[in-house]
Amino acid sequence: MxxxxxxxxxxxxxxxxxxxxxxxxxxxxVVKDTGVFDADDATVRLxxxxxxxxxIRYWAQATQIIEKVEDGYxxxxxxxxxxxxxxxxxxxxxxxxxIWLLHWQMASNPEVATCSYWLFNRYHKPEFTTAxxxxxxxxxxxxxxxxxxxxxxxxxxxxxxxxxxxDVRPKAKQVSDEFLDxxxxxxxxxxxLPDGKTHKVQIGEQEHLPVEIVAYAVAxxxxxxQQKSLAIEDLMYGKSDYPAPGAVFCLTESAFLYxxxxxxxxxxxxFDFRETAGVNQLYKVxxxxxxxxxxxxxxxxxxxxYGVAA
Numbered sequence: 001m002x003x004x005x006x007x008x009x010x011x012x013x014x015x016x017x018x019x020x021x022x023x024x025x026x027x028x029x030v031v032k033d034t035g036v037f038d039a040d041d042a043t044v045r046l047x048x049x050x051x052x053x054x055x056i057r058y059w060a061q062a063t064q065i066i067e068k069v070e071d072g073y074x075x076x077x078x079x080x081x082x083x084x085x086x087x088x089x090x091x092x093x094x095x096x097x098x099i100w101l102l103h104w105q106m107a108s109n110p111e112v113a114t115c116s117y118w119l120f121n122r123y124h125k126p127e128f129t130t131a132x133x134x135x136x137x138x139x140x141x142x143x144x145x146x147x148x149x150x151x152x153x154x155x156x157x158x159x160x161x162x163x164x165x166x167d168v169r170p171k172a173k174q175v176s177d178e179f180l181d182x183x184x185x186x187x188x189x190x191x192x193l194p195d196g197k198t199h200k201v202q203i204g205e206q207e208h209l210p211v212e213i214v215a216y217a218v219a220x221x222x223x224x225x226q227q228k229s230l231a232i233e234d235l236m237y238g239k240s241d242y243p244a245p246g247a248v249f250c251l252t253e254s255a256f257l258y259x260x261x262x263x264x265x266x267x268x269x270x271f272d273f274r275e276t277a278g279v280n281q282l283y284k285v286x287x288x289x290x291x292x293x294x295x296x297x298x299x300x301x302x303x304x305x306y307g308v309a310a
Contacts, residue, residue, distance in 0.1 A: 001108050001224040003241040005145035008114040011153045016055035017164045018063075019181040020093055023102070026060035027075055027083035027091075034072035062113040064105045078105070081296065089300040097299060099183050100213045100249070108220070108243035115157040120248045121238040127193070127200050134158045162199055168192040189250050205255045211262045212299035217245040218263070218271070218282070219290035228287065232257070232273075232280040 025046055029036040036042055037057045046053055057073070060066040065079035075083070082098060083091045090098040110117035115137065123136055134155045141149055164184045168191075191200050221230065225242060236256055238244030246256040260282065263271050270290055272283045284290065 001110075001220070001242060003110040003117065003144070005141075007111045008141070008145065009112050010114060010149060010157050012054070012058040012112075013157075013160055014051040014055045014058075015156050015160055016052055017160050017182055018059040018184065020183050021181070022056045023060055023063060023065055023093070024083055024091055026056050026066055027079050028085070030060075030066050030073050030075055034069060034074055037073060058112075062106045062109060062116070063102045064109055065102075077293070081293065089296075089304075093183055095303065096186055096208055097210045097213055097303075099186055100209050101216065101296070103184060103187060103189075104213065104217045104243075104245070104248055107248040108217070110243075115154075115161045117243065119158075119161055120250075121243050124237065124247070125201075126203070127198050129197050129199070130155075130158055130162060133162065133199075162190060165190040166192055166199060201250060203250050203252055206249055206251055209249055209251075209259075210299050211259050211266075212295040214245055214249065214256075214259045215263050215266075215295040216292040217243075217248070218260075219292040219295065221245065222284055222290050223292070229274075229276070229281040229283045232260075232282060235260075235282060 029045055033039065036045060037053060039045065042053045043050055046056060048056065057066075060073075060079075061068070064076055065082065066073045067076050080088070082088055082101075085091070093099060093102075106113045106116045107120040108117065118137055118140055119133070122140060123133065125132075125136070128136075134151070137154050137158060138149065138151060141147065141154070164182055165187065167185060167188055189202055191202055192198070193200055218230075218235065221235070221242060231239075234240055234242070235244055236246035236251075236253060238247050245251075246253070249256075251259070260271065260273070263269065264273070270285050272285050274281050274283055
Protein backbone atom coordinates (compact mmCIF):
# COMPACT_ATOMS: atom_id res chain seq x y z
CA MET A 1 0.00 0.00 0.00
CA UNK A 2 2.91 2.39 0.64
CA UNK A 3 4.61 3.72 -2.47
CA UNK A 4 8.02 2.10 -2.93
CA UNK A 5 10.01 3.63 -5.82
CA UNK A 6 11.87 0.33 -6.22
CA UNK A 7 8.62 -1.58 -6.81
CA UNK A 8 6.58 -0.09 -9.63
CA UNK A 9 4.87 -1.51 -12.71
CA UNK A 10 4.09 -0.10 -16.13
CA UNK A 11 2.86 -1.59 -19.39
CA UNK A 12 1.61 -4.93 -18.10
CA UNK A 13 -1.96 -4.47 -19.34
CA UNK A 14 -0.93 -4.84 -23.01
CA UNK A 15 -2.85 -1.53 -23.59
CA UNK A 16 -6.19 -3.24 -22.79
CA UNK A 17 -8.45 -1.51 -20.25
CA UNK A 18 -10.24 -3.54 -17.60
CA UNK A 19 -13.57 -5.05 -18.68
CA UNK A 20 -16.48 -6.19 -16.53
CA UNK A 21 -16.21 -9.92 -17.21
CA UNK A 22 -12.46 -10.21 -16.79
CA UNK A 23 -12.26 -10.27 -12.99
CA UNK A 24 -15.00 -12.88 -12.78
CA UNK A 25 -13.17 -14.99 -15.36
CA UNK A 26 -9.85 -14.58 -13.57
CA UNK A 27 -11.32 -15.64 -10.24
CA UNK A 28 -13.22 -18.62 -11.61
CA UNK A 29 -10.27 -20.01 -13.55
CA VAL A 30 -7.72 -19.48 -10.76
CA VAL A 31 -10.01 -21.35 -8.35
CA LYS A 32 -9.90 -24.30 -10.76
CA ASP A 33 -6.18 -24.09 -11.55
CA THR A 34 -3.55 -21.85 -9.93
CA GLY A 35 -1.42 -22.18 -13.07
CA VAL A 36 -4.10 -21.23 -15.58
CA PHE A 37 -2.37 -18.08 -16.85
CA ASP A 38 0.74 -20.03 -17.84
CA ALA A 39 -1.15 -22.99 -19.29
CA ASP A 40 -0.84 -23.79 -22.99
CA ASP A 41 -4.62 -23.59 -23.36
CA ALA A 42 -5.08 -20.38 -21.32
CA THR A 43 -6.55 -18.60 -24.36
CA VAL A 44 -9.16 -21.35 -24.73
CA ARG A 45 -10.10 -21.39 -21.05
CA LEU A 46 -10.39 -17.63 -20.80
CA UNK A 47 -11.89 -17.20 -24.24
CA UNK A 48 -9.55 -14.39 -25.29
CA UNK A 49 -6.33 -13.83 -27.23
CA UNK A 50 -2.86 -14.24 -25.70
CA UNK A 51 -2.35 -10.54 -25.01
CA UNK A 52 -5.72 -10.36 -23.30
CA UNK A 53 -4.75 -13.29 -21.07
CA UNK A 54 -1.87 -11.16 -19.79
CA UNK A 55 -4.20 -8.19 -19.37
CA ILE A 56 -6.73 -10.21 -17.37
CA ARG A 57 -3.97 -11.47 -15.08
CA TYR A 58 -2.67 -7.94 -14.65
CA TRP A 59 -6.02 -6.33 -13.77
CA ALA A 60 -6.91 -9.15 -11.38
CA GLN A 61 -3.65 -8.45 -9.55
CA ALA A 62 -4.06 -4.68 -9.78
CA THR A 63 -7.48 -4.86 -8.09
CA GLN A 64 -6.07 -7.36 -5.58
CA ILE A 65 -8.54 -10.17 -6.17
CA ILE A 66 -5.75 -12.65 -6.95
CA GLU A 67 -2.17 -12.83 -5.72
CA LYS A 68 1.04 -14.56 -6.81
CA VAL A 69 1.94 -17.82 -5.11
CA GLU A 70 4.72 -20.34 -5.71
CA ASP A 71 2.79 -22.41 -8.25
CA GLY A 72 0.88 -19.59 -9.94
CA TYR A 73 -1.92 -17.47 -8.52
CA UNK A 74 -4.64 -17.83 -5.92
CA UNK A 75 -7.71 -15.73 -4.99
CA UNK A 76 -7.35 -13.28 -2.12
CA UNK A 77 -9.89 -13.17 0.71
CA UNK A 78 -11.50 -10.21 -1.04
CA UNK A 79 -11.61 -12.20 -4.28
CA UNK A 80 -13.53 -14.96 -2.51
CA UNK A 81 -15.79 -12.41 -0.81
CA UNK A 82 -16.87 -10.84 -4.10
CA UNK A 83 -16.67 -13.63 -6.67
CA UNK A 84 -17.24 -16.99 -4.94
CA UNK A 85 -19.79 -18.99 -6.95
CA UNK A 86 -22.01 -19.79 -3.96
CA UNK A 87 -21.23 -17.19 -1.30
CA UNK A 88 -19.81 -14.31 -3.33
CA UNK A 89 -21.61 -11.02 -2.73
CA UNK A 90 -21.37 -9.51 -6.22
CA UNK A 91 -19.70 -11.92 -8.70
CA UNK A 92 -20.91 -10.03 -11.78
CA UNK A 93 -20.26 -6.51 -10.49
CA UNK A 94 -23.92 -5.46 -10.49
CA UNK A 95 -23.57 -3.13 -7.48
CA UNK A 96 -21.80 0.19 -7.98
CA UNK A 97 -20.40 -0.11 -4.45
CA UNK A 98 -18.26 -3.02 -5.66
CA ILE A 99 -16.87 -0.83 -8.43
CA TRP A 100 -15.94 1.82 -5.82
CA LEU A 101 -14.28 -0.91 -3.77
CA LEU A 102 -12.25 -2.21 -6.73
CA HIS A 103 -11.30 1.37 -7.60
CA TRP A 104 -9.85 1.78 -4.10
CA GLN A 105 -8.07 -1.57 -4.36
CA MET A 106 -6.34 -0.46 -7.53
CA ALA A 107 -5.57 3.15 -6.60
CA SER A 108 -4.08 1.96 -3.30
CA ASN A 109 -1.83 -0.59 -5.02
CA PRO A 110 1.24 1.38 -6.20
CA GLU A 111 3.40 -1.71 -6.61
CA VAL A 112 1.19 -3.14 -9.37
CA ALA A 113 -1.06 -0.26 -10.49
CA THR A 114 1.50 2.54 -10.26
CA CYS A 115 -0.20 4.86 -12.74
CA SER A 116 -3.60 4.61 -11.01
CA TYR A 117 -2.00 5.23 -7.61
CA TRP A 118 -0.16 8.26 -8.95
CA LEU A 119 -3.16 9.73 -10.79
CA PHE A 120 -5.50 9.70 -7.80
CA ASN A 121 -3.07 10.21 -4.93
CA ARG A 122 -0.20 12.34 -6.22
CA TYR A 123 -1.42 14.29 -9.25
CA HIS A 124 -3.75 16.85 -7.72
CA LYS A 125 -4.42 18.82 -10.87
CA PRO A 126 -8.16 19.41 -11.53
CA GLU A 127 -7.83 19.70 -15.32
CA PHE A 128 -5.17 18.31 -17.66
CA THR A 129 -4.52 16.87 -21.10
CA THR A 130 -3.15 13.38 -21.68
CA ALA A 131 0.18 14.91 -22.73
CA UNK A 132 0.38 16.97 -19.52
CA UNK A 133 -0.41 13.93 -17.37
CA UNK A 134 2.19 11.83 -19.18
CA UNK A 135 4.84 14.49 -18.67
CA UNK A 136 3.93 14.84 -14.99
CA UNK A 137 4.09 11.08 -14.47
CA UNK A 138 7.53 10.98 -16.10
CA UNK A 139 8.72 13.81 -13.82
CA UNK A 140 7.28 12.05 -10.76
CA UNK A 141 9.08 8.82 -11.54
CA UNK A 142 12.35 10.63 -12.27
CA UNK A 143 12.19 12.53 -8.97
CA UNK A 144 10.84 9.72 -6.80
CA UNK A 145 12.50 6.69 -8.36
CA UNK A 146 15.57 8.35 -9.79
CA UNK A 147 15.03 6.50 -13.04
CA UNK A 148 13.78 7.23 -16.52
CA UNK A 149 11.05 5.16 -18.07
CA UNK A 150 10.17 4.90 -21.74
CA UNK A 151 8.00 7.87 -22.63
CA UNK A 152 5.91 5.62 -24.83
CA UNK A 153 5.32 3.15 -21.97
CA UNK A 154 4.26 5.92 -19.60
CA UNK A 155 2.02 7.42 -22.28
CA UNK A 156 0.31 4.07 -22.86
CA UNK A 157 -0.30 3.65 -19.14
CA UNK A 158 -1.70 7.17 -18.89
CA UNK A 159 -3.97 6.69 -21.91
CA UNK A 160 -5.31 3.36 -20.64
CA UNK A 161 -5.91 4.69 -17.11
CA UNK A 162 -7.70 7.82 -18.32
CA UNK A 163 -9.76 5.79 -20.78
CA UNK A 164 -10.94 3.49 -17.96
CA UNK A 165 -12.47 6.38 -16.04
CA UNK A 166 -13.44 8.94 -18.67
CA ASP A 167 -17.03 9.65 -19.68
CA VAL A 168 -15.95 10.51 -23.21
CA ARG A 169 -18.28 8.99 -25.79
CA PRO A 170 -16.64 7.74 -28.99
CA LYS A 171 -18.29 8.46 -32.31
CA ALA A 172 -20.95 5.95 -33.37
CA LYS A 173 -18.64 4.16 -35.80
CA GLN A 174 -15.94 3.88 -33.13
CA VAL A 175 -18.01 2.36 -30.32
CA SER A 176 -16.25 -0.83 -29.20
CA ASP A 177 -16.80 -3.61 -26.69
CA GLU A 178 -14.00 -2.12 -24.62
CA PHE A 179 -15.91 1.13 -24.13
CA LEU A 180 -19.27 -0.53 -23.45
CA ASP A 181 -17.69 -2.98 -21.02
CA UNK A 182 -15.67 -0.57 -18.84
CA UNK A 183 -16.75 -0.73 -15.17
CA UNK A 184 -14.94 2.34 -13.81
CA UNK A 185 -16.72 4.73 -16.17
CA UNK A 186 -19.82 4.19 -13.98
CA UNK A 187 -18.12 6.16 -11.18
CA UNK A 188 -17.96 9.31 -13.36
CA UNK A 189 -14.68 10.47 -11.84
CA UNK A 190 -13.30 11.94 -15.06
CA UNK A 191 -15.04 13.93 -17.76
CA UNK A 192 -13.85 15.42 -21.02
CA LEU A 193 -14.20 19.16 -21.53
CA PRO A 194 -15.73 20.51 -24.78
CA ASP A 195 -12.30 21.01 -26.36
CA GLY A 196 -12.04 17.21 -26.64
CA LYS A 197 -8.53 17.23 -25.15
CA THR A 198 -8.82 18.26 -21.52
CA HIS A 199 -9.82 15.87 -18.75
CA LYS A 200 -11.57 17.22 -15.65
CA VAL A 201 -11.55 15.41 -12.30
CA GLN A 202 -15.08 15.33 -10.91
CA ILE A 203 -14.51 16.24 -7.26
CA GLY A 204 -17.84 16.14 -5.45
CA GLU A 205 -20.15 14.72 -2.80
CA GLN A 206 -20.10 11.21 -4.33
CA GLU A 207 -23.54 10.45 -2.92
CA HIS A 208 -23.50 6.94 -4.40
CA LEU A 209 -20.32 6.02 -2.51
CA PRO A 210 -21.39 3.96 0.54
CA VAL A 211 -19.84 4.98 3.84
CA GLU A 212 -18.89 1.33 4.41
CA ILE A 213 -16.53 1.45 1.42
CA VAL A 214 -14.88 4.55 2.90
CA ALA A 215 -14.64 2.75 6.24
CA TYR A 216 -12.98 -0.23 4.55
CA ALA A 217 -10.39 2.11 3.00
CA VAL A 218 -9.73 3.98 6.26
CA ALA A 219 -9.42 0.76 8.27
CA UNK A 220 -7.05 -0.69 5.66
CA UNK A 221 -4.93 2.44 5.93
CA UNK A 222 -4.76 2.24 9.73
CA UNK A 223 -3.57 -1.36 9.46
CA UNK A 224 -0.99 -0.53 6.79
CA UNK A 225 0.49 2.41 8.69
CA GLN A 226 0.18 0.73 12.11
CA GLN A 227 -0.67 4.12 13.57
CA LYS A 228 -3.14 4.92 16.34
CA SER A 229 -4.13 8.15 14.63
CA LEU A 230 -4.00 9.65 11.13
CA ALA A 231 -4.11 13.33 10.21
CA ILE A 232 -7.30 14.28 8.37
CA GLU A 233 -5.13 16.16 5.87
CA ASP A 234 -3.23 12.95 5.06
CA LEU A 235 -6.48 11.01 4.69
CA MET A 236 -7.77 13.71 2.37
CA TYR A 237 -4.74 14.60 0.27
CA GLY A 238 -2.12 11.87 0.73
CA LYS A 239 0.84 13.96 1.86
CA SER A 240 2.71 10.76 2.69
CA ASP A 241 3.53 7.81 0.42
CA TYR A 242 0.30 6.11 1.50
CA PRO A 243 -2.94 6.41 -0.49
CA ALA A 244 -5.56 8.93 0.64
CA PRO A 245 -9.23 7.88 0.67
CA GLY A 246 -10.44 11.47 0.19
CA ALA A 247 -8.34 11.86 -2.95
CA VAL A 248 -8.98 8.37 -4.33
CA PHE A 249 -12.74 8.80 -4.04
CA CYS A 250 -12.55 12.38 -5.42
CA LEU A 251 -14.42 13.80 -2.43
CA THR A 252 -14.66 17.44 -1.40
CA GLU A 253 -13.30 18.14 2.09
CA SER A 254 -16.79 18.67 3.48
CA ALA A 255 -18.08 15.46 1.87
CA PHE A 256 -15.17 13.44 3.25
CA LEU A 257 -15.65 14.84 6.75
CA TYR A 258 -19.36 14.11 6.52
CA UNK A 259 -18.69 10.47 5.65
CA UNK A 260 -16.24 10.22 8.56
CA UNK A 261 -18.92 11.74 10.81
CA UNK A 262 -21.31 9.04 9.60
CA UNK A 263 -18.76 6.43 10.67
CA UNK A 264 -18.74 7.89 14.18
CA UNK A 265 -22.50 7.44 14.40
CA UNK A 266 -22.38 3.74 13.59
CA UNK A 267 -23.02 1.07 16.20
CA UNK A 268 -19.68 -0.30 17.45
CA UNK A 269 -17.92 2.79 16.14
CA UNK A 270 -14.14 2.38 15.83
CA PHE A 271 -13.13 6.00 15.11
CA ASP A 272 -13.06 9.39 16.82
CA PHE A 273 -12.02 12.96 15.91
CA ARG A 274 -9.61 14.96 18.02
CA GLU A 275 -7.42 18.01 17.58
CA THR A 276 -3.83 17.55 18.71
CA ALA A 277 -1.37 20.44 18.55
CA GLY A 278 -3.65 22.21 16.10
CA VAL A 279 -3.89 19.21 13.77
CA ASN A 280 -7.21 17.44 13.20
CA GLN A 281 -6.71 13.71 13.66
CA LEU A 282 -8.78 10.57 13.22
CA TYR A 283 -8.15 8.09 16.04
CA LYS A 284 -8.89 4.44 16.54
CA VAL A 285 -11.21 4.13 19.52
CA UNK A 286 -9.58 0.86 20.62
CA UNK A 287 -5.93 -0.10 20.42
CA UNK A 288 -6.62 -3.18 18.31
CA UNK A 289 -6.19 -4.17 14.67
CA UNK A 290 -9.22 -3.23 12.61
CA UNK A 291 -10.83 -5.75 10.31
CA UNK A 292 -11.79 -3.87 7.12
CA UNK A 293 -13.94 -6.79 5.94
CA UNK A 294 -16.45 -6.13 8.73
CA UNK A 295 -17.59 -3.00 6.91
CA UNK A 296 -18.05 -4.86 3.65
CA UNK A 297 -20.03 -7.57 5.42
CA UNK A 298 -22.26 -4.89 6.94
CA UNK A 299 -22.89 -3.23 3.59
CA UNK A 300 -23.73 -6.37 1.60
CA UNK A 301 -25.82 -7.83 4.44
CA UNK A 302 -27.87 -4.63 4.53
CA UNK A 303 -28.18 -4.62 0.74
CA UNK A 304 -29.44 -8.19 0.68
CA UNK A 305 -31.81 -7.49 3.59
CA TYR A 306 -33.52 -4.80 1.55
CA GLY A 307 -33.92 -7.16 -1.36
CA VAL A 308 -31.25 -5.87 -3.72
CA ALA A 309 -30.14 -8.64 -6.04
CA ALA A 310 -26.82 -10.16 -5.08
